[in-house]
Amino acid sequence: MPHHSKIRSHFRKFAAALIMGAVSVYALPTPSQAQTLRIEATSSSLDWNAVALAKGHVFVAGPRWTGFTGPAVGILTKNKDVAPFPNIEWNAWKPGQDATQHFVSVNALHTAPDGTLWVVDTGTPSFGGTPVPGGAKLVRIDPATGHVLRLYSLGPTVAQTGSYVDDIRFNGRHAYLTDAGKAALIVLDLETGQARRVLENHASTRAQPARPIVMEDHVVENHPHQPLLVNVDPLEVSPDGKWLYFGPLEGPWSRVPTALLDDPSVSPEALAAAVKPWADLPPMGGSAMDADGTLYFTNLKENSLYRRDSSGQVSKVVSDPRLHWADAPALASDGRLWIPIAQLDRLPQFHQGQSLIRPPFLLISIDLKHD
Template identity: 50%
Template sequence: MTKLLNIATAAALSVAAIAPHGASAQAPALKRVATSDSMIWNAVAVSHDRIFVAGPRWTGSRGPQLAIIANGVKPRPFPDTAWNSWRPGADNGAAFININAIHMDSEGNLWIVDTGSPEFGGDPLPRGAKLVRIDLKADKVDRVIQLGPDLALPGSYVDDIRFNGDHAYLTDAGRPGIIVLDVATGMGRRVLEDHPAATARDGRPIVLSGQPVRGPDGKPLKVHSDPLEVSPDGRWLMFGPLEGPWSRVPTSLLDNHTVPAHDLAAAVEPWAGLPPVGGTAIASDGSLYFADLAEDSIKVRRPDGSIDTLVTDHALHWVDAPFLDADGKLWLPVPQMDRVGLFHGGKSEMRWPVALYTLETSR
């Protein structure tokens, strides 16, 4: 049964439990749970029976930057309309300009990563790049951490976030590097600036449907430090450019601001030769779930380094930023990022609707 709903200003969304067409042998575990004819979401987080979705403004997405889908409740901008109503000239620090990621912390708060620039490749606007924390008990923004010009540089695209105790780590896909943030104080610093482990390499194109993704300049798209995860024991940060491969570095060195830059750089070591991925999620046993873009697949890298394919389906074309819930279920937003107009001379090749799937991992 499909229930048609409205998201904010004309974002049509439907909720279903439908196995995708042409699925692989594992397909009974793959379910389509939501679709949209206007909102292009690349991020999802789930809290109890509430689903949060978000996506970048530059994709041509219409509707709110951040929306909530809840059982029996009409989808709506979250946490309110004001935060989703940014326009040029408005207060850059009090509204979402361009959300690229959302993530839950260990206390159940929802964090939003705002790149601060409404344009792909654009410089962050003054006070635009920020982290926004929403208290999900009150459904209110209770903290905003500005990522000032010393953290979000000209050309920066602050991409994603992971937490580790009192610290948070963020990747910069535009200016290669890692941002280390003291969550308590809101103070941060950039590390591994232009390090090879954080920089997209030549010869590793992002390929979907057999074709390399090309940026607005016509050249193969390069995405610098993008996916990242913290090991379950908190000892390692694993990261890499979207194109791979992945490296790792001890968090004890990242968290210590007195460690010289050259010592930190020397401590980075190879970790996994993963292909271009749309996003990842890590389980408590260290299993890394990732979206293999070239194969329209969801795969898992086991702690021993072996890799298994969970499902392959053309419906999973550019899965981005999976969310792994407490029951071992993966939530898979499918924004089809390579099909947006930006990468096709302004003419969108999106195949509507945009979908959200779930996959039982059986872990």
């Protein structure tokens, strides 16, 4: 009857709307997000957690302990494949070989102010393991030629048993690194090559068990009933170079004057007293700061990218289910933010040996000018 056909028609429209609504919430970004977010490359062989842009090239990297077979450091080809960089030999380390001229396990890439590419090698083949002799190091490379310009060795007094040298930022003749394993900052004199550990096991560099990493409604666990705790991890230098901002992966962030970090005569007590709270930010995969002091960071729990402007105002840029453990981002000169999607919490190490990875791994860019 007409009445029943109207009911069926309305029901079909309602069901279609309901299904489409579910798809838009759980699978697809909104139209504005679709314009903002772009997949730049994919990989099934490299669980990339780092990206850097230099001299017109895109570089990616992933740590050895994930178990994937891609190169430790790669360059995107015109076909969006990943080729070993700077060459095959640097990426061909095997246990027992000399580690000084090979990548052991790379955790970070960063483009220095002079345009050179820096590779942070933790030197630890296994997650939470001990750095192999000569393995923990920084490698400065010409991104255009692949020529290795300088090696900075991080010896056993700097990269210690239990260390996980995590990321790097630059400020004049100094670089700062985080040790996410044995909570500390590392201050490197770029001219002399001397490195010092500071704020070791300080409250500002230690993960707080009360702030666990929650993803997909579960606490990420290193072992059964043992939450994964990552000590000081993200860091940024203020645009004027006067402050270093830093914190555990789980937050919160603190700040300390770089003038005190750079001076080896400053006592540990005086340096610790100068550390002040900066921002109560959530667990994040990584961050990037622009020339205006705006901090972009990936919110792990929400599969989102946020910004914190220089006044302290925090706002969401984009949320998308594909941004799952969106890791350390890199700002491009055209206003796009490149982000490697690592899915680290889905690795077997965090699920009693069962992989929950959903291939492929994505390399995404987001247009910050039109978000």
